[in-house]
Amino acid sequence: MSHVNIEEKLFQNRYLVDAERPHIRIRQPSLCEKKCADQQCAVCCPAGCFTREGRKVTLITDGCLECGTCRIVCNVHRNLDWEYPRGGYGIQFKFG
Amino acid sequence: MIERFDAIVVGAGPAGNAATYTLAKSGLHVLQIERGETAGAKNVQGAILYADALERLIPEFRDEAPLERHIIEQRMWVMDDESYIGTHFRSDEFNKPPHNRYTIIRAKFDKWFSKKVREAGALVINETTVTELLRDDRGKVIGVRTDRAGGDLHADVVILADGVNSTLARKAGFRPEIEPKHVALAVKEIHFMPRDTIESRFNIHKGEGVVIEMLGKITQGMMGTGFLYTNGDSVSIGIGCMLSDLMAQKTTPYELLERMKAHPSIRPLIQGGEMKEYAAHLIPEGGYHAIPQVFGDGWLIAGDSGMFVNAVHREGSNLAMTTGRIAAETVAELFKAGQPMTAANLAEYRRRLDDSFVMKDLMKYKDLPDIFHANKQFLTTYPELLNRSAYTMLRVDGVDKLSKEREIFADFRDKRSLFGLLGDAFKLWRAFR
Known part of the structure; x- marks a missing residue:
């Protein structure tokens, strides 16, 4: 059931995007491509921030819900720099 | 100029708000730092509010807090693909004030709680992310660094109520990375x-x-x-x-x-x-065994960042408010007695938690996560069997009831064997006793 359109869900949310300052970064993209068998970030992220093109993993944090899942599932190579966004930026829940 | 506080609380969720409120009410000079635009902007919950934990802090909360509905009926559904079998409990007793639990919308509720915190005398700053803890050369926590210019702030003690990810405790080495x-x-x-x-x-x-x-x-x-x-x-x-x-x-x-x-x-x-x-x-939801060290020189951990959640009973925010309150009471009493915020003195926090329902409940279910991890039949086979049994018994199709009972029993035996059924009953009894 990969036809669920996550963008449609995220469209309802309120974000203050910190342009050009992503709060999560892949340390070594080549590690994902060459060494990570499961690429769990692309599977588990509830906002679909990680997408795959072949073996290449791309991260766009604009729709991030700041849950922390990607950091915890990246438990073999620990290949993410994970911080919260700067104060006032990122998801601002209307209801939570 | 470096501004100095008696205590700094990181986070404005239920743990942070309960802690800051308690500290301010005790007359301490306290600062609370929240990274959201307002309190609640980063917080997510189901959400059920259990009255007791909040009532101990703000007895009159029912008159002011934004509450959605008081719960009069609880349904538990065991699901199959096309059906459910379950129990409903509804009672007019739950309609008699004071009500026991409510649904809430956290963004609204947290904003209200934050207002109470400010009214109690705390200084609250929003839109500010704490990036790390400041420590002296002996390792004692002496304040926090924020992402604001000149954003170092000092205090005698820091209460970490920064949520499940607790980046601060992790970076400081107070706790390991969370396991999946x-x-x-x-x-x-x-x-x-x-x-x-x-x-x-x-x-x-x-x-x-x-x-x-x-x-x-x-x-x-x-x-x-x-x-x-x-x-x-x-x-x-x-x-x-x-x-x-x-x-x-x-x-x-x-x-x-x-x-x-x-x-x-x-x-x-x-x-x-x-x-x-x-x-x-x-x-x-790691339970008792997943709880990290919750105090040290100049610091305490409360709420989700301390893994204080009772997954069996779906309780979390009440444990957060309770641990936040107890952390603050421990700090306030040490202040009053003129005692320093050393690990030895703050160990009183853990002792009080052990004596409270928080640790007693977590202790009671300490083996439950492992039992369910190792026995997936509780989550798939039994729901399926129960639903099928109900369907078999309730469908009127000319087959006599004794034959239906035999069919159901054979179904259970085929799926789990007699030995398996007994073993499962024992495992459940041991986990919940």
Whole structure:
């Protein structure tokens, strides 16, 4: 059931995007491509921030819900720099 | 000039607000730092508020707090793909004030709680992320660094109520990275519809609410639960599973949520609603064994950042408020006695937690997570068997009832064997006793 359109869900949310300052970064993209068998970030992220093109993993944090899942599932190579966004930026829940 | 506080609290969720409120009421010079635009902007919960923990802090909260509905009926559904079998408990006792629990919308509720914190005399700053803890050359925590210019702030003690990810405690080496088997990932949507639609669909009057907790096939064999809660003019619907299980089954939680929303017993309840927000959150469900060190020289941990969640009873925010309050009471009493905020003195916090319902309850269920991890039949086989048994017994088709009973028993024996059935009963008894 990969036809669920996550963008449609995220469209309802309120974000203050910190342009050009992503709060999560892949340390070594080549590690994902060459060494990570499961690429769990692309599977588990509830906002679909990680997408795959072949073996290449791309991260766009604009729709991030700041849950922390990607950091915890990246438990073999620990290949993410994970911080919260700067104060006032990122998801601002209307209801939570 | 460096401004100095008696205490700094990081985070404005239930733990942080309870701690800051208690410290301010005790007359301490306290600063609370929150990274959201307002308190609540970063917080996600189902959400059920248990009155007791808040009542101990703000006895008159019912007159002021934004509460959605008081719960008069609890439904527990064991789901198969086409059906559910379950229990409903509804009582007019729950209509008698003071009410015991409520649905809340956290963004509204946290804003109110934050107002009470400010009224109590605390200094609250929003839109500020704490990036690390400041420590002296002996390792004692002496303050925090924020992402504001010149953003170092000093205090005698720092209470970390920064949520499940607790980046600060992790960076400081106070606790290890969370393991996927110790945390559940939950996703949730809120659907708006007219109040009277909710009231007729759930057979309730104005102000009354229903909660539905669900387990079984909706989690596809993974350890987890689904829920549906009635708010004033919306329903919250969500599902969560242990992250280790989601990894093993290579599933995203929102696919589970979509399937759950399409279940023939759930779809009519949310039909026509307007979805206005989608949220995700980690819930620390590792239980007793996953609780990290919760105090040290100049610091304490409260709420989700200390993994204080009772997954069995779906309790979290009340444990957060309680641990936040007890952390603050410990600090306030040390201040009053003129004692320093050393690890030896702050160890009193852990002793008080051990004496409270928080640790007693977590201790009671300490082996439960492991038992469910190792025995997936409780989450798939039994829900299926129970639903099929009900269907067999209730379908009138010319087959006599004794034959139906035999069929059901044979079904159970085939799936689990007699030995397996006895073993499962023993495991459940041992886990819950």
